[in-house]
Amino acid sequence: MFCPECGKSNPEGLQHCQYCNAELIDNSPRNTASQLIDQSAMLVGNLKAKTKKMGKTPKIICACVICVVVAVSVLLGVGSALSSPERVAKQYFEAYAAQDWESVYDYLIADEKDPFLNKAMFVYSMKNRDMDQMKITNYEITELSANQKDSSLLSISPLSIGYGGSNSLYNDSYEDDIDSDSSDSKLVKEYLVTYLSDDGTGKHTMPITLYMQEERSFLFFKKYKVSAEPYITSCTIEIPKDTKATLNSVDLSPYAETDEDSQYTTINIRRIFQNDYILSVTSPMIEYYSRDISVYDGSSISVSVSDLSVNESLIDSVKTIGNQLITALYVNSTSGKKLDSFTNLNITNTDDCKAIMDQMFNDHGLGEKNVNITSFEMADGSIYTDSLGMFYRATFYYTYTGTHVSQSWTSEIEETPMTNASGTVKIIFTIDQDGNLKPYSCPYFLDTIVRYSNNK
Numbered sequence: 001m002f003c004p005e006c007g008k009s010n011p012e013g014l015q016h017c018q019y020c021n022a023e024l025i026d027n028s029p030r031n032t033a034s035q036l037i038d039q040s041a042m043l044v045g046n047l048k049a050k051t052k053k054m055g056k057t058p059k060i061i062c063a064c065v066i067c068v069v070v071a072v073s074v075l076l077g078v079g080s081a082l083s084s085p086e087r088v089a090k091q092y093f094e095a096y097a098a099q100d101w102e103s104v105y106d107y108l109i110a111d112e113k114d115p116f117l118n119k120a121m122f123v124y125s126m127k128n129r130d131m132d133q134m135k136i137t138n139y140e141i142t143e144l145s146a147n148q149k150d151s152s153l154l155s156i157s158p159l160s161i162g163y164g165g166s167n168s169l170y171n172d173s174y175e176d177d178i179d180s181d182s183s184d185s186k187l188v189k190e191y192l193v194t195y196l197s198d199d200g201t202g203k204h205t206m207p208i209t210l211y212m213q214e215e216r217s218f219l220f221f222k223k224y225k226v227s228a229e230p231y232i233t234s235c236t237i238e239i240p241k242d243t244k245a246t247l248n249s250v251d252l253s254p255y256a257e258t259d260e261d262s263q264y265t266t267i268n269i270r271r272i273f274q275n276d277y278i279l280s281v282t283s284p285m286i287e288y289y290s291r292d293i294s295v296y297d298g299s300s301i302s303v304s305v306s307d308l309s310v311n312e313s314l315i316d317s318v319k320t321i322g323n324q325l326i327t328a329l330y331v332n333s334t335s336g337k338k339l340d341s342f343t344n345l346n347i348t349n350t351d352d353c354k355a356i357m358d359q360m361f362n363d364h365g366l367g368e369k370n371v372n373i374t375s376f377e378m379a380d381g382s383i384y385t386d387s388l389g390m391f392y393r394a395t396f397y398y399t400y401t402g403t404h405v406s407q408s409w410t411s412e413i414e415e416t417p418m419t420n421a422s423g424t425v426k427i428i429f430t431i432d433q434d435g436n437l438k439p440y441s442c443p444y445f446l447d448t449i450v451r452y453s454n455n456k
Contacts, residue, residue: 003145085189085224089141089208092226093193097136101126108228109211115250116272122231124248125275139195144207187212189224233274235295237267238302242390242431243283245303263385264302279303284435285390286383287311305383310392315378317437321345322396322427323376325439329353330371330400333360348430349441356442361405368418371402379424391440392429398422 003010003017003024010017014024088107095103101123110117193206210224237252239245241263245252255267274296281289286308293301325345333356347353361367381394400423404416430440 085210085212085222086141086143086191088210088224088226089189089191089193092208093139093141093195093206094136097195099126107226108231109213109225110228114271116247116269117228117232121248121275122273125231125273128275135198137196137198139193141208142192142194144190144192231273232271233296234298235269235272236298236300237269237279237293238264239267239281240283240303240305240308240385240390241265241387242385243281243286243303243308245282246280247277249280261387263387281308283390284431285311285314285392285437305385305390308383310381310383314392314437315381318381318392318394318429319376319378319396321429321437321439322378322394322425323373323398325427325442326376326396326398326423326425327373329356330360330368330373330402333357333367334369346432346436346438347440348438352441364407365413366405366407368421369403369405371400373398373400375399389430393426394429395424395426397424 003020003022010019010024016022017024092104092107095107102119104126105119105122108122110119110122112118115121189210189212191208191210193208195204195206196202197204209227209229211227213223213225215223237245237247241258243265245267247269252267252269255269257266257268259266272295276292276294279291279293279301281303287310289303289308291303293299325347328345332353359367361369376396376398379395379397381392383390383392385391400418400421402418402421404418404421406414406416408414425442427442428440429437432438
């Protein structure tokens with residue numbers, strides 16, 4: 001038996017440790033069961049002696065009582081043995097060594113309803129690792145005493161034992177160290193597995209921490225499960241505003257946090273199995289984006305706008321709407337600057353439109369009129385984000401004809417035909433709630449437009 005204080009092995013039958021003189025108490029489930037059966041046997045013997053003087057009916061009753069006592073004692077002994085934390089630790093380790101990941105998961109404290117902590121995700125994460133099968137030649141499981149619970153030892157991760165892979169520390173935000181002198185320490189059992197494998201690398205150790213559950217085994221017996229923290233980490237992902245993301249097809253919207261002053265949406269996944277995942281980012285404005293990411297030891301991943309490209313199916317609509325907007329601006333600048341014709345365009349920032357029309361043809365009758373756009377081409381475009389969301393900014397070159405109305409130094413009104421005028425405009429587009437492209441504004445029009453060049 002092992003000393004509860006120093007942890008060293010002592011011969012059976014000793015009452016005190018031969019190393020530290022601490023009192024030895026044999027609490028193993030097997031001995032507990034044997035003691036119960038021995039006590040039952042003594043009780044049976046006593047009852048038999050008493051029933052010799054009884055009649056037939058009392059003897060039958062006593063026999064029934066004896067059978068019930070023996071059955072209950074055996075069930076208690078067997079149940080205690082089957083549900084003991086040491087047995088759970090042993091079965092968990094053997095399943096781990098055999099890489100039976102579904103069985104390993106059944107021993108873990110994990111939320112099956114959590115998409116990142118369910119059995120399918122755990123099995124995927126473990127099978128996705130480069131882990132060689134190991135054959136255990138011999139092993140021993142020892143319960144750690146208070147003096148043996150060293151934090152550096154317990155930080156060893158099963159993800160790195162006997163295999164290549166990244167180490168992982170226990171998550172400080174969950175199942176923090178419990179004071180061994182407190183009543184809570186009775187709920188926790190910590191074991192150390194010492195084993196030899198056939199790879200010739202010598203002795204290895206693997207810590208296992210078990211927590212007693214509220215539910216019971218077989219209705220009566222304490223139930224223990226293994227801490228899953230060595231397999232778990234956290235992850236932070238940043239994506240541009242107005243985009244959505246998935247991780248291995250799991251929607252990340254429930255984990256998203258948006259800051260109105262930021263151009264990014266932050267996704268905080270506080271508990272996730274360590275693994276390599278596939279991150280996908282989507283939006284009606286962009287082409288489908290996907291990449292592999294590694295989630296280990298509190299990973300932080302960022303997807304920037306430069307990683308994304310515009311949805312090519314929108315380009316034709318961008319050109320069409322841009323042409324319609326410029327044409328409407330010229331037409332309305334000479335017809336009372338009404339915004340009625342902009343209703344169909346559904347432009348967001350109409351203040352820009354009013355300012356541009358004032359420059360095209362002002363209230364004094366000066367500017368450009370009778371404009372006819374002869375060519376319209378898109379030069380370039382790019383996606384950008386700000387605190388309001390995601391936008392597409394496109395630059396257009398166009399040519400047009402019309403009449404330029406000006407006032408000479410003698411205050412005379414002069415009208416000059418424009419046969420080859422050209423202009424440049426940048427228009428910002430956005431996507432509405434229904435997924436439709438619409439112009440947002442054209443704030444760069446006044447700074448970049450070339451008023452006209454006259455061919456005589």
